[in-house]
Every structure is written in structure tokens, then in C-alpha cells.
Amino acid sequence: MLTSFTSINQYINRCAVFSEEEIAFFDSLLETKKAKKKTMLLREGEICDFEAYILKGCIRTFCMDENGNEVILQFAIEDWWVSDIASFHEQTPSKLYIETLENCELLLLHHHAKEELLAKIPKFERVFRLMVQRNLSVTQYRLLNTIAKPAQDRYLDFIERYPSIVQRVPQHYIAAYLGISAEFLSKIRTKLATNR
Amino acid sequence: MLTSFTSINQYINRCAVFSEEEIAFFDSLLETKKAKKKTMLLREGEICDFEAYILKGCIRTFCMDENGNEVILQFAIEDWWVSDIASFHEQTPSKLYIETLENCELLLLHHHAKEELLAKIPKFERVFRLMVQRNLSVTQYRLLNTIAKPAQDRYLDFIERYPSIVQRVPQHYIAAYLGISAEFLSKIRTKLATNR
């Protein structure tokens, strides 16, 4: 087993029990890929053909609204998966962009490879179900928060929940994740800073 | 096969191919339940022990923010599933309320029953994965919309996407779904009405 696969194999072994052969088959389906900082891995209109597991680096997925503003759906770092799940599963044109924010090392699971995997080892259905389930509850929580809480609370939640991301990504991207302008986030921060 | 099960069985057969015995086993795990309008099926703090498939009726799931305002996560009607997926899968206290908005006929799949089902017929993993996946892409889309679009656009999207729900639920609930006050939705509507 390549050492670079260690973390992803631990990841899937947490969801269900697999034999060494099964794990080896899974690993054999993955493509390793390096991407420089600011590489677009997917653009709006393209069909997303991968789910990417991040060995190293940081990625954002975002969409463009009518006024050309970017809204960030997700930041992803080591041990997270990124994809456009709608585009990937229906094999339809994406509404999202996926862009590296740092130099990245990735493991890609392509669409045909995933189908082959699920056909051969159905137990993987469970792995992906659990992954999507967790993603859904986090997304629901964020949606409710976005609706119910003012920007300052959402920002405080964010830095508490994702302290490492705060260190790694520019502030205006965090604003685009929280759904506020970069200027307003700056004002929130100065207000918080002077209040102590 | 009971006729009341027809629709749910068609539903799961769309996700994967099952034998009659498998379907029969699935049906045998479901509990039928009727609930009057305005019944709370789940309250904050309780552990959600069901995923409910709606044969007839309409349900909302919502949470309460710090100021006691309700924020609606989902409206569900015939052929939809409702649950608190975080509470159900982790068996942890819920942050959500689930309430019938009409008299309902439901099929309940309880936690232990689902585990039994998945243990006995792993193919069902796929059914639930596909369900959760679709739910996730819809929720992501809604989140991005909530952030990027003004209230009027969100309202127009909503009536286009869910015309039948607009007919069935009071307007102030739709406001609570869109993330705006009931008064402001009313103003949007009068503005739209006078603009033609």
C-alpha cells in the first residue's frame, strides 16, 4: 500500500469493514493528481467527472450569481471530499466552479470508477451514504443559520467551527461563504476587536 | 400487497431492482400511522426515531431561533420523506420540530427497522444513498439561492418550483421558509400584483 493512501483508507474503514483486497481494489481505482494553487478543477457548464479526496491543500467550490458575485459553497482541506454532486451523479452541466486555493495533492475517483466500485463491492454504498448524510446535516445546519442569524453571529460560529480555515483563506472568501460583502466583514471584525 | 404501499414500493423500485420478497420484507417493517392536522411528530430535544413517508397530507420541519422565530427547513407532501436526519442517524437530541399541517397518513420506518433492513438487504443502502444525495443537491441549491438572491427572486423561484405547496400552506410559513418576515412577503406580493 502506498503511504499516500493511508489516510483515505482509514477514512473508508471508519464507515464499514473491508478486507485488504477490497481496499487494494478501491485504491487501484484512484488517480493521484497534483494541482498548482489557483487551478480551476471545474468550471460552470462542464460535467463534473470526479470526486476528489484532498491529501494536501485547500479548495473552494463556488457559484456565480447574476451580478457576477461569487458565493462560496464549501471550503475543503485535508481529508475532505470535493465534487459537484449534482453534476457528478446526473452527469449534467455544473453550476459550480471548483478551484484550488493552495498547491494540492488529490486522489480522484472518476464516475466510471465509482460505478465499477459500487458494482463490484456494494458495501461501498454504505460508505458513500454515510458521507452524504453527514454532508447533508452540516448543510442543513448552515442553511438554518444563514437564515436565522445575523452576520456577526455567523462569523463567530465560523471561526469557532473552522479555526484552521480562517488561517488559510483570504478574508473576502470567508465573507463570500457567510453571504456578506468583504467590506462588511471587515467592519464586523474591527467592531469585535475594539469591543475587548 | 396492501394498496397503501403501492406508491412507496414504486418509489424504492426506481432506485434499484428488488424481488417481491424483498419488497414484502421492506413493507413488513413499516408502521402505518394517521396524524391529525397540527400534530407535533417531533419536538426539539427529543430523539427522532422515524423516517416518515407521506401517503397523504403535508408536513413542515422547522427550528426555533434565539428570538423564538420559526425557520422552516422543509415542506413535505405526498411521496416525500421527512425526518431529522442528524437526530435519527446519530440518535441524538433533535434541534428540529416536525409538525403536520394537514391530516396525514404516514408510513414510518423506525431506527431499529432500518438497521434490520440494511443488514438483511444491503441493496437498500443504495436506495437511501440516492435519496440523501438528491436531498443534498436540492439543499445546496437552496443555500446558494438564499445567499445570492433577494427575497422577491426567491419567492418567484419558490412558486415556480413548488406551485402545489403554495396552494396548501399559509403564506407566513412560506415567509419562514424563504427567510423573510410575513409582512415583507405580503409587500412583495402586492408589488408583484400591481406590476401587471
Place this chain on the structure above:
DNA sequence: TCAAAACATTGAACTATGACAAGAAATTAA
């Protein structure tokens, strides 16, 4: 090492939306 680019801050004017209050309309239940 320096210029260019990207990022962050600040202020002023503006806008979408909220909160409150009062009343009208519709629905429900007895």
C-alpha cells in the same frame, strides 16, 4: 528587491428588510 497584484480597511450614502402596531379578511369550531 521592487513593482504589480491581491487583500483589507474606512467612510458616506443608499437599500432591502425587519419590527411594531393596527385593522381587515378569511377560516374554524361550537
Place this chain on the structure above:
DNA sequence: TTAATTTCTTGTCATAGTTCAATGTTTTGA
């Protein structure tokens, strides 16, 4: 059928957040 309850509307004022423009700061790459 009527009273009670729920739902919807309208107006006024308050505010969270935006936009724009100017400036300062940090990072990047040749």
C-alpha cells in the same frame, strides 16, 4: 350562524448590510 382564531395587509420607522470610492497593507513573482 356567529364568535374566536388565524391569516393577511398596510403604514411608519429603525437597522443590518450593500455599494462605491479612496487609501493603506500585504503578498507575489519577475
